[in-house]
Amino acid sequence: MTWLRTILRKIVGLFIDDPVLAAGVAVWIALVALLGIVAPEMAHVRAFALALGLCAILMLSIVLGATRSP
Amino acid sequence: MSGHLASVALPAFIASLVEFVEALTIVLAVGATRGWRSALVGTAGGIAVLVLLVAVFGPALAYAPLRAIRIVLGALLVFFGLRWLRKASLRYAGAIPMGDETARFAHATSQLGGGAKSGSIDGAGLLTAFNGVVIEGLEIVFIVVAVGASSNSLGLAALGAGAAGLIIVALALALRQPLARVPENALKFVVGLMLSSLGTLWLGEGLGVVWPGDDLSAIGIGAAYLAASAIGIGLSRRPGNRRAASLRA
Numbered sequence: 001m002t003w004l005r006t007i008l009r010k011i012v013g014l015f016i017d018d019p020v021l022a023a024g025v026a027v028w029i030a031l032v033a034l035l036g037i038v039a040p041e042m043a044h045v046r047a048f049a050l051a052l053g054l055c056a057i058l059m060l061s062i063v064l065g066a067t068r069s070p
Numbered sequence: 071m072s073g074h075l076a077s078v079a080l081p082a083f084i085a086s087l088v089e090f091v092e093a094l095t096i097v098l099a100v101g102a103t104r105g106w107r108s109a110l111v112g113t114a115g116g117i118a119v120l121v122l123l124v125a126v127f128g129p130a131l132a133y134a135p136l137r138a139i140r141i142v143l144g145a146l147l148v149f150f151g152l153r154w155l156r157k158a159s160l161r162y163a164g165a166i167p168m169g170d171e172t173a174r175f176a177h178a179t180s181q182l183g184g185g186a187k188s189g190s191i192d193g194a195g196l197l198t199a200f201n202g203v204v205i206e207g208l209e210i211v212f213i214v215v216a217v218g219a220s221s222n223s224l225g226l227a228a229l230g231a232g233a234a235g236l237i238i239v240a241l242a243l244a245l246r247q248p249l250a251r252v253p254e255n256a257l258k259f260v261v262g263l264m265l266s267s268l269g270t271l272w273l274g275e276g277l278g279v280v281w282p283g284d285d286l287s288a289i290g291i292g293a294a295y296l297a298a299s300a301i302g303i304g305l306s307r308r309p310g311n312r313r314a315a316s317l318r319a
Contacts, residue, residue, distance in 0.1 A: 003201050010205050014212055015149035021156060022149060029145055029273065036278050043280035050274050051291045054148065054266075055298035061156050062302030066165035 021061040028053045077288065078223045081264040082230035085213045088257045089206045090238035095171050095248045096202030099178035104195025112196040116203025123211045124228060131219040140276030143216040147269025150212065155262030159299045161255045163306035168255055171248040213265065220272045259299070267292035 016022040032050045035042065093116075101109035131139055160166045182198060214231050218224030241249060267288045274281060281287035 003197070003204075006201065007205060007208065010208055014209060015146060015153065017153045018156060021152060025149060025152060029148070029277075032279070033277050040278065043278060044282065046277070047274055047279040047281050047287070050277070050279060051270055051294055054152070054270060055294045058152050058155060058266075058295065059298040059302040059305075061152075062159045062163070062299065063305050065156060065160050066163050066306030069160070069165040 018061055018065060020064060021057065024057040024061065025054060028057060077264075077268055077285075078217050078221050078226045079230035079233075081261055081268065082210075082214050082217055082227040083234045084257050085261045085265070086210045086231040086234035087238065087252070088254055088261065089210050090235055091171065091249045091252050091254065092174070093203045093206035094238055094242050095175050096178055096206070097199050098242065098246070098248060099175055099182060100195045100199040100202075103179050103182040104192040104198070105190075107190075108192040108195035109199045111191060112199025112201075113203050115196075116200045116207060119204050120207040120211055123208075124214055124224075127211075127215050128218060128224045128228075131215065132222075132224075136222075137276050139219055140272040142276075143220045144269045144271075144273030144276055146212070147216050147220070147265050148273055149269075150209075150216075151262050151265030151267075151269050153262075154258045155266055155295065155299055158255050158259035158262055159303050160306070162259070163303045165306055171252070171254075175248040217265070217268065220268070263292050263295055263299075266295050 029050075032046050032053070035046055035049065039045075093113075097109050097113050100112065131143075157166070161168050178198075182195065210231050214224070214227040218227035221227075238249070270291050271281060271285065271288045283290070
């Protein structure tokens with residue numbers, strides 16, 4: 001059972017290491033998806049928003065991670 | 071075909087190299103302390119489980135609508151890729167220590183206890199090797215399935231992972247020691263970039279966005295992630311961080 005628990009923890013850990021990064025990415029994806037419903041004609045704008053927003057979240061997460069490291 | 075090789079087989083190959091090196095360290099530690107038979111049987115069992123997972127999940131995804139696959143697996147690839155990219159960036163910034171296979175090997179052998187046993191199978195050694203291969207291999211399975219299913223090229227992704235496995239096994243047989251010289255952080259950074267870019271591209275397509283230049287946008291997205299990482303590393307790199315990381319290592 002211990003190894004099963006370890007594997008389950010590992011599966012979650014595959015995608016979530018820093019909760020702030022994971023939450024930021026999830027919220028941003030949801031916002032871009034929502035924008036697709038509200039303004040479907042802005043397909044190009046959503047492409048840039050998706051990519052650049054995720055880049056900004058990554059950058060923030062690196063800086064915050066470095067600040068939090070002991 | 072060459073585009074698929076670059077976007078499917080290459081990420082699977084590089085990511086698998088990194089993970090196989092980590093699994094190999096555990097298997098070598100088991101072999102050296104608990105006997106090679108236990109290490110090899112545990113490894114074979116672990117590989118069988120991983121192959122089974124790819125064989126079950128890979129073809130099963132072929133029945134799901136492509137748009138749903140791209141949204142779900144694209145998002146998961148973004149989460150996965152950004153995690154690797156962030157970790158590699160923090161290592162470059164000196165905020166966390168670099169991976170060290172020699173230290174990992176020493177830790178594993180001390181945990182398993184000394185005195186190599188030959189002949190009979192050792193239960194603890196077998197389980198350790200099995201766990202190590204399955205746990206490290208789960209990342210390979212995810213990448214093969216996600217990249218393969220999103221691009222409809224599961225065979226090519228599996229081929230990339232298989233080639234990496236063969237190379238690592240050949241190196242292990244030749245060297246018989248942990249592969250400490252593999253530039254793990256650089257590989258993780260490159261794979262993180264590739265998977266984040268492909269994940270963003272496929273997620274966007276699933277969400278109905280229009281990428282300028284279609285699939286070629288992956289290059290621009292990768293460049294944007296590279297710039298974001300570089301800025302993040304630059305802002306985080308401080309003498310204090312470097313010193314703390316070297317002390318912890």
